[in-house]
Amino acid sequence: MVQRLLILLAVALGAPALAIQPQGTIADVWQPAATPKGGVSWKLLESTRETTRQDENGYIRAKPVFPPEVKALNGKRVKVAGFMMPLQNAAKQTHFVLLAYPPGCPFHLHAGPAQFVEVKAEVAFPVDLEGVTVVEGVMELTGEDEGGVFYRMTRSRPG
Secondary structure (H helix, E strand, O other), X not given: OHHHHHHHHHHHHOOOOEEEOOOOOEEEOOOOOOOXXXXXXXXXXXXXXXXXXXXXXXXXXXXXXXXXXXXXXXXXXXXXXXXXXXXXXXXXEEEEEEEOOOOOOOOOOOXXXXXXXXXXXXXXXXXXXXXXXXXXEEEEEOOOOOOOOOEEEEEEEEO
């Protein structure tokens, strides 16, 4: 009974993230954007772990622990695919967030710091709220600032 209610709720809300298994169980099919040809996977970016630190004001902040494979991306031009979250009130964006997972699913928590990239573009991207956006840019590993951003891509352009 509860299963049916969950399925009906998911269908009513338009959530494609749930699927029924043959035994009647619900499986999570929530997946990150596919890796573009020659690009960096979200699986690799999500391998960064978090620890905590106390900032100069006494606040506890997340601090990244980058694995060697991620550290090797720092300063390199890379490609990443994801879902655009605009930060500007414009049809084209030069500053936005690229999310690993589609935004707005009520069954999943918001992205953690290893699941998004801040993008600063030299070439404006058209806003695309439905599909996948591929970004090519210079990867910067961050995480010591108050923003909680672990990844930033600069000098970016559509990939």
